[in-house]
Amino acid sequence: MVSASERIRVVNRVTVVSAGTNCILAIGKILVGLLGRSSALVADGVHSVSDIGTTLIAFVGIRMSTKESDEDHPYGHEKIEAALTKIVATLLFITAVYICIQSYHGVRTPADTPPDAITLWVALISLGMKELLFRYTMRGAKKIQSNAMRADAWHNRSDALSSLASFIGILGARFGVGVLDPIMGMAIGVYLAKLAIQIYIESFQELIDTAADKSVVRRIRGYIATTEGVGGIDSLKTRRHGNRIFVDVEISVDGTLSLFEAHHIAAEVHQGIEEVFQEVKHCMVHVNPREVHPREEHPPPVS
Template identity: 25%
Template sequence: MSIEPREPTTSQETARLLRLATGASVITACLLILVKIVAWGMTGSITVLASLMDSTMDAMASLLTLFAVRWSLKPADAEHRFGHGKAQALAALGQSAFIAGSALFLGLHAIDRFLHPRPLTEIGIGVGVIAFAILVTLALLALQRHVIRRTGSPAIRADALHYATDLATNSATLVALGLASLGWSGVDPILGLAIGLYILWSAVRIGRDAIEMLMDRELPDDARRQILELVRAIPEVRGAHGLRTRQSGQSLIIQLHLELDDALELRQAHQIALAVEARIRERYPDSDILIHQDPVSLGCE
């Protein structure tokens, strides 16, 4: 699991970008399913079928992401005091299951086609359809990466990862169709099987990151060091310890102890803690920060 500082974004802008990305993902997947059904029916290519299956799983996963993201945007309530952000991790975990299922289905069909080969037809149509799919997927990925940069959403990050695998699938499909037009149709099931293995590997990556978030894994060491550097940059801070971090959706949960001069009044200590909180939030805008103030003489007790 990784976390990067992102561009400052208001909660309203974050919600708008997430809704835009999830809606565009569903529309793109449905459009690609339609054109690939036509291409597979006309070519009979197992790699076109691979691309069709990948887009079908994309559509199901994108629908799951759409509903999960909308759920995660609900504000915190009495039963969910830390909000609903982990719905995005659940969506990413569901995506990994869908993608793994498509990889296994594809592998079985590739093996069957290898054992029972048949010639491909209407290769030119297949090439045109897959080229169109590549262009549409590139446009979607550009939008998703913009949204990830602004929101840090793990659900959109997982969605983008499986569309990146779709891009690789389509590229391999073009290669297979091109070789088939030269009489090398036996390459088709081999590439189909290779694509299946790549898709399965991507599913493992998505599932691993989702599980780490659900298990409240600490942020990477670099991110933790950055947070401590921000804290210690405040002149009145004598030290910091007990840093605990986790991610919930695109929000970060940060808890730490400040070491302050023993002689400070409570009001002064409170103001310093507010300054530390503001400094952290400048770097990580969508964060939930809890700070406890300790007298420096107590050290790390």
């Protein structure tokens, strides 16, 4: 885990580079696409405009989720990123449907004049720039462990592929296979729609308290079990909270220990987990007395 200030620094940098690149691409593609008569290139350009919006939403989400917890949100703001990632995914889906509809009209009435050669070059340049942007954004996403930025990065990779598709489509149109251009456009649309649904489901899972990865849970369990004084783990629950994890554990300790001693063991588990597993935001420890109530997690209330 990187510090909050480092996180903000990375997201600022990636956002400026990403929005700037997409701005150049959007203007270039729409202009050349219109002048050079390529429906695939115009669709790609419109998509680049939506890319700027996507990056900005991811930016806002990451910035807001980095805020310290406050009175209104005592558990922190991490889920804001997941909630906004759903909007990013929805926008991507709408874009995908739009591209499909546009291309469908193109299949029914293919243009008689093939696209100009310059449209080929634009598609090729776009392919290269988007691939570089993918790698750049992905590096940032890994560094700050952000799903919103990761989604945005994959979006760039899919855009690189869609530029490749436009390239093939335009090439086909120039060699007399005019219908190839809109068909490639439709393929791009379907691909993007699938990606959008995937990202949506992922952020949805972060919002419904899905458990942490099995390997992480296993390591957490191992750490707690080997903490001195812990006699057993009665229950261990984890839930994702944006890119962080909350842990709730019930440990059993020797029932004859004093409250001071039992608390010391619980504190060791609490602090140890949060130190070793940086992604854990908080580890709540509940202590059960062993031997005294061996069959129950909680003793029945005394009336």
